[in-house]
Amino acid sequence: MDIQALQLKAAQMRLATWQMIYRAKTGHTGSDLSCADIVTALYNDVMQQTPATFTNPNRDRYVQSKGHAVEILYNVLADAGYFPQADLLTYSQFNSPYIGHPTNHINGIEMNTGSLGHGLGLSVGMALAAKLDQRDYRVFTLMGDGEQAEGSVWEAAMAAGNYHLDNLTAIIDHNRLQISGPTESVMNSEPLAEKYAAFGFDVQEIDGNDMNQIVTVLTAENNTNKPRLILADTIKGKGISFAENQASWHHRVPTADEYQQGIDELQTVIGGLSK
Amino acid sequence: MTDTKKIGDVLCTELIEAANHDRNILAVTSDSRGSAALNPFVDAHPDQLVEIGIAEQNSVTVASGLAHSGKRPFVFAPAAFLTMRSIEQVKVDVAYSNSNVKLIGISGGNSYSVLGATHHSLQDLAITRAIPNLEIYMPADEHQAQGLMRYLATSPNPAYVRIGKVALPTLYPNVTQAFTKPGKANILSNYGQDVAIVAMGETLAIANEAAIQLNQLGIHAQVIDLVSLKPLDQATLNQVADQTHLIVTLEEHSLYGGLGSAVAEALAPRGDTKVHIIGFPDEPVIAGTQAEVFNYYGMDATSVTEKIKHWLR
Known part of the structure; x- marks a missing residue:
């Protein structure tokens, strides 16, 4: 898919997510909007995986470690055909499988996440299995930057470096905000690039809301014999002017006025990209 | 005099046998291969050992990822650490995600005796019992351990097995009656x-x-x-x-x-x-x-x- 088409898709996914959260009156709005470009790129351009090949042992795999941004994942999966769009009308309703964190009861989702600090270790296991079986699939995981305070992240990072898992790509949605405020003041995890390099990763820094940079780095060959860490600088709440860079929008639900303003902003972007 | 047998040795022998027929069988260790009596397994199947280092939480999570991609990991760690330090990984990555991981808690209960409460697992049954989708076993003798391992090697279900350190008397005449x-x-x-x-x-x-x-x-x-x-x-x-x-x-x-x-x-x-x-x-x-x-x-x-x-x- 060309870059403008991916940008359009990401904007459409933001709109669908905004609508879903408003409808259900729950969701991690700022977190979804932050990583919308990355998740859109993974499923529409980067990964060797389709709904038809989801059970194929050679498929690429994605584990969303920051499980709370599940609304964007649901919309990207529905758009890609993993399940009917209409299923998402049940999001967060009684007895719906579409709950507030990913579960593998849903077609397209590999593992249950939500408790932070699990995705990298799960991905290490999947990547190690590929090495043991001499398969050439790739494993992607997306973490938050606040999540880097979880010690289990670093146990997993150590193992990834130890086993030279060059088939593993970990992405940090580096929006510098978490629920209580700036990540740097809640618990400073910087310098992340240097830390991951010290753990044996090939570290690449990009603008994580720039589709061109996302696609370029995620499709690049890895000949380093190291796992790759993409430090993706992003804007929390990206695409909704009044939600951008606001920690308070971590899991805020828009009011009716905010909702309409957000719709207008996103539709303007979609209109511009559709030309 | 009744025969006695260390259950850890029995598990190792059975795991070697299972691995002879199934290359997906893995032993996942956290610097625990010696205390888990796994050295014969390491000698027999060095490519089917995954060493995670002293990181019990990660050993459970990585095992879940391995299981998700078709492997049949048996995680060996002291029961105290496997079920207390790693309990969230057991709950989420193994039981909730329904991963085919077998958790082998070695030196369980009071086995480590004078090493102190850090090394005792006297709460493991209470906490694992409250987690849905997790079978719990404590083999009582050599024959039951054999039967159990043969079942576990082919079962898709998440399971926790607690064993002790000392040799146990043989109570059952054969595997069939034991398990x-x-x-x-x-x-x-x-x-x-x-x-x-x-x-x-x-x-x-x-x-x-x-x-x-x-x-x-x-x-x-x-x-x-x-x-x-x-x-x-x-x-x-x-x-x-x-x-x-x-x-x-x-x-x-x-x-x-x-x-x-x-x-x-x-x-x-x-x-x-x-x-x-x-x-x-x-x-x-x-x-x-x-x-x-x-x-x-x-x-x-x-x-x-x-x-x-x-x-x-």
């Missing part, structure tokens, strides 16, 4: 219906010895081996409760939440059966060898016999 299937208890010995002693794993031999002592005193006991704590054999417990109104449980675990609790919960709705729980009291465990500690808390065969005499009075 049939999950949720199927065994009546190990049956002298009569004055009392039933329910046990598993390392305490089963003690229960059996107590039944022999009681028989010499004219008190007729049967000894029930639950085999699996989850699933629990409710039908056999009901049969036992139909026959006797005094049931005594014996476990190397806190009095709270373990085998005794499971039996009491299962039988309480009947309202016709008294259940006495023997285990570790809610206090810091005294230092001593495992045998000394069992004696101190009244968990050796003679103490169990005395307690039952008292309860039958």
Whole structure:
């Protein structure tokens, strides 16, 4: 898919997510909007995986470690055909499988996440299995930057470096905000690039809301014999002017006025990209 | 004299055998290959060992990722760390995600004795029992360990297995009688219906010895081996409760939440059966060898016999 088409898709996914959260009156709005470009790129351009090949042992795999941004994942999966769009009308309703964190009861989702600090270790296991079986699939995981305070992240990072898992790509949605405020003041995890390099990763820094940079780095060959860490600088709440860079929008639900303003902003972007 | 066998050695032998036929079988260790008696496995199948280092949480998570991609990992770690430090990984990555991971808790209960409470697992049954989609086993002898491992090597279900350190006497004549299937208890010995002693794993031999002592005193006991704590054999417990109104449980675990609790919960709705729980009291465990500690808390065969005499009075 060309870059403008991916940008359009990401904007459409933001709109669908905004609508879903408003409808259900729950969701991690700022977190979804932050990583919308990355998740859109993974499923529409980067990964060797389709709904038809989801059970194929050679498929690429994605584990969303920051499980709370599940609304964007649901919309990207529905758009890609993993399940009917209409299923998402049940999001967060009684007895719906579409709950507030990913579960593998849903077609397209590999593992249950939500408790932070699990995705990298799960991905290490999947990547190690590929090495043991001499398969050439790739494993992607997306973490938050606040999540880097979880010690289990670093146990997993150590193992990834130890086993030279060059088939593993970990992405940090580096929006510098978490629920209580700036990540740097809640618990400073910087310098992340240097830390991951010290753990044996090939570290690449990009603008994580720039589709061109996302696609370029995620499709690049890895000949380093190291796992790759993409430090993706992003804007929390990206695409909704009044939600951008606001920690308070971590899991805020828009009011009716905010909702309409957000719709207008996103539709303007979609209109511009559709030309 | 009865034969004795270290259960860890049996698990290793069976794992080697399983790995001979299935290259997806993996041993996942956290610097625990020696204490888990896995060196023969490492020699036989070096490519089927995944070393994670001293990181029990990561060993469970990585094993779940491996299982998700078709591997059949057996995670070996001291029971204390595997079920307490890693319990969230057990709950989320193994049980909730339904990963085919077998968690082998070595040196369980009070096995590490004088090493102290950091190394004791006297809460593991309570916490694992409350997690849905996790089978729980404590093999009682060599034959049961063999049967259990043969089942685990092909079962898709998440499971926790707790074993101890010391060699255990062989209680069953063969594998078939020792282990049939999950949720199927065994009546190990049956002298009569004055009392039933329910046990598993390392305490089963003690229960059996107590039944022999009681028989010499004219008190007729049967000894029930639950085999699996989850699933629990409710039908056999009901049969036992139909026959006797005094049931005594014996476990190397806190009095709270373990085998005794499971039996009491299962039988309480009947309202016709008294259940006495023997285990570790809610206090810091005294230092001593495992045998000394069992004696101190009244968990050796003679103490169990005395307690039952008292309860039958």
